[in-house]
Amino acid sequence: MSKISAAVVRKLAALSRLQLTDEEVERYQKDLSEILSYVEVLQSVDVAGLEPTSQVTGLMNVTRPDEVLDYKTTPQQLLKNAPAVEAHQFKVKRII
Amino acid sequence: MSWEPISEITKKVQAGKLKAIDLVDESVKSIKANIDYHALLTTADKSDIVEKAYKKAQEIDEKVKKGEKVGRLAGVPFIAKDNFLATSGYTTAASWILAPFEAPYQATAINRLEAEGALLVGKANLDAFAHGSSTENSRFGPTLNPHDKTRVPGGSSGGSGAAVALDIAPFALGTDTGGSIRLPASYCGVVGYKPTYGLVSRYGVVAMASSTDVIGPLTRRVDDTAVVLDVISGKDVFDGTTIERDSTSYLQLDTNLKGKKIGIIKQYFTDGLDRGVKKQIEISIEKLKKAGAEVREINLPSIDLALACYYIIVPAEVSSNLSRYDGQRYGYSAKEAKNLDESYEITRDLGFEAENKRRIMIGTYVLSSGYYDAYYRKAQTVRTKLINEFNDVFNTVDFLLGPTAPTTAFKIGANVDSPLQMYLADIMTVAVNLVGIPAISLPAGESENMPVGLQLMAPQHRDRALLGLAKAYEELA
Numbered sequence: 001m002s003k004i005s006a007a008v009v010r011k012l013a014a015l016s017r018l019q020l021t022d023e024e025v026e027r028y029q030k031d032l033s034e035i036l037s038y039v040e041v042l043q044s045v046d047v048a049g050l051e052p053t054s055q056v057t058g059l060m061n062v063t064r065p066d067e068v069l070d071y072k073t074t075p076q077q078l079l080k081n082a083p084a085v086e087a088h089q090f091k092v093k094r095i096i
Numbered sequence: 097m098s099w100e101p102i103s104e105i106t107k108k109v110q111a112g113k114l115k116a117i118d119l120v121d122e123s124v125k126s127i128k129a130n131i132d133y134h135a136l137l138t139t140a141d142k143s144d145i146v147e148k149a150y151k152k153a154q155e156i157d158e159k160v161k162k163g164e165k166v167g168r169l170a171g172v173p174f175i176a177k178d179n180f181l182a183t184s185g186y187t188t189a190a191s192w193i194l195a196p197f198e199a200p201y202q203a204t205a206i207n208r209l210e211a212e213g214a215l216l217v218g219k220a221n222l223d224a225f226a227h228g229s230s231t232e233n234s235r236f237g238p239t240l241n242p243h244d245k246t247r248v249p250g251g252s253s254g255g256s257g258a259a260v261a262l263d264i265a266p267f268a269l270g271t272d273t274g275g276s277i278r279l280p281a282s283y284c285g286v287v288g289y290k291p292t293y294g295l296v297s298r299y300g301v302v303a304m305a306s307s308t309d310v311i312g313p314l315t316r317r318v319d320d321t322a323v324v325l326d327v328i329s330g331k332d333v334f335d336g337t338t339i340e341r342d343s344t345s346y347l348q349l350d351t352n353l354k355g356k357k358i359g360i361i362k363q364y365f366t367d368g369l370d371r372g373v374k375k376q377i378e379i380s381i382e383k384l385k386k387a388g389a390e391v392r393e394i395n396l397p398s399i400d401l402a403l404a405c406y407y408i409i410v411p412a413e414v415s416s417n418l419s420r421y422d423g424q425r426y427g428y429s430a431k432e433a434k435n436l437d438e439s440y441e442i443t444r445d446l447g448f449e450a451e452n453k454r455r456i457m458i459g460t461y462v463l464s465s466g467y468y469d470a471y472y473r474k475a476q477t478v479r480t481k482l483i484n485e486f487n488d489v490f491n492t493v494d495f496l497l498g499p500t501a502p503t504t505a506f507k508i509g510a511n512v513d514s515p516l517q518m519y520l521a522d523i524m525t526v527a528v529n530l531v532g533i534p535a536i537s538l539p540a541g542e543s544e545n546m547p548v549g550l551q552l553m554a555p556q557h558r559d560r561a562l563l564g565l566a567k568a569y570e571e572l573a
Contacts, residue, residue, distance in 0.1 A: 056532030
């Protein structure tokens with residue numbers, strides 16, 4: 001069984017922007033190890049000569065006319081959901 | 097009361113024999129009577145959704161009074177899984193990170209249904225972000241199975257399945273990324289339809305895994321599925337993955353079973369299959385044979401790999417699709433954060449459910465450099481192998497058949513300690529999503545008083561043929 005270390009879980013959490021508690025790290029170490037062991041079955045599958053599939057219906061380069069559409073959505077509607085707003089803009093924590 | 101077929105309801109509404117307002121009343125009554133099951137995340141009282149439904153119902157009734165023509169679904173109440181954006185009420189995806197979120201636009205599917213006079217009366221519970229097989233991953237608590245309150249309704253569209261089984265509305269919309277329409281349909285004893293990938297627009301639906309997500313209806317009967325599919329399917333400029341549909345109605349079905357070739361998926365009949373479920377599926381097969389279908393066992397050797405393949409590809413796509421939830425522009429935002437990084441990290445840790453976080457981290461792992469080829473690329477290539485096997489088999493048979501799930505609905509809490517055990521509930525449904533073909537789960541008797549689901553599959557774009565077979569089966573049952 002592939003064993004995921006606490007350090008790997010912490011690294012994955014950092015990459016995923018998740019601040020995990022120590023209990024969570026322990027729990028996900030177990031869960032992730034179990035899941036990754038299960039999917040290991042694919043390692044031994046012979047796929048010689050096959051290409052990977054990323055989509056299944058064969059559509060390519062689907063575009064639509066570059067036209068402005070009126071959604072009748074107002075800036076106020078969009079800002080209504082924001083956790084913090086100032087001067088008609090999304091307000092975030094100080095970056096610099 | 098139980099609902100008449102949708103085409104009967106709409107005929108009566110158009111003729112003025114049934115009032116749309118009374119139909120909304122029926123739904124509201126049922127929402128209130130079944131509150132214990134927690135099928136919905138919305139209420140009947142003080143609900144923007146219900147108020148809007150009443151207003152629209154009144155407009156329909158006035159039009160009928162004036163002798164004007166009303167839409168194909170005029171007056172028919174429906175439920176949408178709460179990962180569909182609607183401009184009335186809130187959209188939560190059963191997650192804390194979207195609380196509260198008032199969608200500024202609406203899903204194409206809901207727009208199309210409303211344009212034909214269907215009336216949204218509530219939003220259904222789900223596993224948060226549709227991650228799960230039991231609806232227990234909802235931040236707002238599980239939905240109970242209408243046949244046994246100690247059991248799960250299946251997931252992730254568990255609220256939609258329960259709502260239809262409880263007669264809250266004649267149909268509900270769900271989403272199916274790996275079985276999330278078919279599994280609850282099976283566990284709740286209703287019809288659940290997963291269309292060909294791309295047949296129904298996903299615009300305005302919370303994305304989970306973009307290469308497998310589809311949306312579809314849960315109903316009481318195949319004809320109702322066809323009516324709803326008629327309205328929601330077809331190309332949408334706002335979803336680049338949508339495909340053209342043919343112009344004939346999905347109600348035009350070929351139900352003749354004579355000479356239809358049906359392949360029984362050998363790999364689905366192993367020791368892991370519950371005996372009671374197996375018995376009901378065998379009875380179904382006998383019925384189809386007697387009615388003239390040519391049934392034979394077929395071999396799909398790579399189908400046993402589908403679940404492993406799925407649990408690499410889907411978390412990878414999940415980790416990407418869920419990166420947008422960062423607590424800055426909408427939804428929950430951790431107040432205690434001291435800087436922007438902390439704001440992202442605490443918001444996401446507290447806002448997501450454990451299963452969301454597991455999938456995000458698995459996805460991040462299989463996509464990270466050094467592991468990408470071994471996991472993600474390998475899974476995508478095994479996906480090709482699986483697709484090739486299905487294509488080969490569909491050269492010899494018209495349809496495939498198996499159970500929807502290895503067991504009937506399990507007890508609440510039975511699988512919560514082992515995510516892997518929970519994943520195994522989807523073992524018979526995920527292959528369909530990886531291959532992009534249509535599939536349906538139909539009620540097929542009971543095992544120890546719990547419903548059993550029969551799963552039928554067809555090649556891509558053969559949705560009409562599949563519904564025809566499903567209706568033929570329904571008439572036999």
